[in-house]
Amino acid sequence: MDLGITGKTALVCAASKGLGKACALSLAREGVAVTIVARTPGPLEAAAEEIRAATGSTVTAVAADITTPDGQQAALDATPEPDILVNNAGGPPPGDFRDWDRDTWIAAVDANMLTPIFLMKAVVDGMIGRGFGRIVNITSSAVKAPIDILGLSNGARSGLTGFIAGVARKTVRHNVTINNLLPGPFDTERFHANVAVAAKNAGRPVEDVLAQRKAGNPAGRIGDPAEFGELCAYLCSAQASFITGQNFLIDGGSYPGTF
């Protein structure tokens, strides 16, 4: 299927690795010129080069912390009028809420709720004026099924989800859609780091914990980031103009509910 977005521009946040990079790659494959943001220049440049070589699309790399006002400005300076915005940032650390002070909470809310809101605020009116816009927020399956040790993520991302539910109905008549993608377990550095922590805490070999996670998923495996990137690209397609305000779980069927 031709997604009808050749020649469009995209700002993809937190995209030198993992799910963000997969989204950038899938969009670039559709002929979208992508700007990718991450803090660490080495892996960022490597990702930019990999996407260029694989797709032939224009890839601009911005080394910045997207959760800071300066970082957001640097990203917007590189791509002031994106047709597509993919919001993403590192997830907050696990822990017990008794140990989290105000600063810890503000950092989580800044990264996983306010950063996407402020980036949307910066680009949405331009999208409305041009009559095309696609905004995808990478959140987490924890929005639907909270993970006890990820209280910062459960809370901050649910705040974003509530905000999106309202605003996504205000933009769609201008062909600007806003949706959330909720990843379950995906084969990324962050996932493996979390498995390593869980294994250490349980005093078990990492391989055992990983095998158990795979076996416990209805699909019998964890997700490939490429599968995630392809769904993101579809939500950014011309054809997806009647889809807005939705929360898409992509988790191999892990979430057990009927709806």
Ligand code: NAP
């Ligand atoms: P990952 O493999 O660790 O990649 C994270 C990417 O984000 C890297 O490119 C990293 O580069 C960049 N990044 C992190 N913080 C940033 C910041 N402040 N500013 C700019 N770039 C930043 O992580 P992932 O697994 O793809 O996860 C992406 C998001 O999905 C996270 O919020 C995670 O919590 C959520 N999620 C993931 C899973 C999963 O199974 N993978 C499941 C549920 C939710 P630098 O470090 O160089 O900045």
